[in-house]
Amino acid sequence: MTKTGAGRFFEDYAVGEVIRHAVPRTLKEGERALYHALYPARHALYSSDPFAQACGLPSSPLDDLVTFHMVFGKTVPDVSLNAVANLGYAEGRWITPLWPGDTITASSEVIGVKQNSNGKSGVVWVRTTGRNQHAETLLSYVRWVMVRKRNPAAPAPAPVIPELAGALAPGDLAIPRGLDFTGYDFELAGEPHRWADYDIGERIDHVDGVTVEEAEHMMATRLWQNTAKVHFDLTFRPEGRLVYGGHVISMARALSFNGLANAQMIVGLNGGAHANPCFAGDTIKAWSEVLDKARTPAPGVGALRMRLVATRDGKVGHTHGEDGKYLPGVLLDLDYWVLVPV
Structure with a gap:
């Protein structure tokens, strides 16, 4: 048996x-240390207890x-x-x-x-x-x-396709209890840009890049106890171990600090696509586009709806070819809401 x-x-x-x-x-704090070692993550709210406390939270989450x-x-x-x-x-x-x-x-x-x-x-x-x-x-x-399918001859179930929201409405966003950006320290956060400084349609090239290393992407995937075989076992994908898509998300998010240092908290995920596979040796770069803006009921807190695109070719602004398919240099196309000081 x-x-x-x-x-x-x-x-x-x-x-x-x-x-x-x-x-x-x-x-515990070990996961924070490993996360910040694996990605160039340095948003102040997640790096400093005093900074988080000045923003109304009990400590740094x-x-x-x-x-x-x-x-x-x-x-x-x-x-x-x-x-x-x-x-x-x-x-x-x-x-x-x-x-x-x-x-x-x-x-x-x-x-x-x-x-x-x-x-x-x-x-x-x-x-x-x-x-x-x-x-x-x-x-x-x-x-x-x-x-x-385990058995291609097994009968097909009746199809059920759920109706899903195209994007979360600003009113659907959950704001952490006590969050208050009225005393926000822009100098310590690293950039002066407020909610009002971002315009819908604006694109931001985050400039920096990180080359994915084989050992690091597998270490990250093990950290999250993700057991998918394609991330570890070459017999499942001889052309290379597939990098976990979340590794690309975190790398792009960390790179977005350059231009979005004050986009402190992610509160909504509207949609996303892992457009092309990522392998060790690829260099991840990222750019963002402002899709929408909203006020929130929390003091001093605004929300930005952002499109975050990760690439391996560093090209900004172009994601699809004439055939409507993602260009081969695009790795990630993510639509999400973040909280920023107004």
């Missing part, structure tokens, strides 16, 4: 099923993307171990900050399935929720993945 598992395949999912993911993970990666990693054995590709994200909301010492658990509800025309795979939609030890929601998001 075998005691190991090969993971779920497309025919193993049923709409309405709730999957409780293993294994709980307590995160862990970076928002630490929450995302840890919750995402919990889901991999149950959702994407046999995935062909991670296709997209929607309706992502950071609800409660992650504090050092918090323990993360995660669960996913299957909200959609649709077999592909080739009969060999299908798309599965899940809504994943990460919680802390107090059962408070840390993060909730939808993602959809293309998953292989």
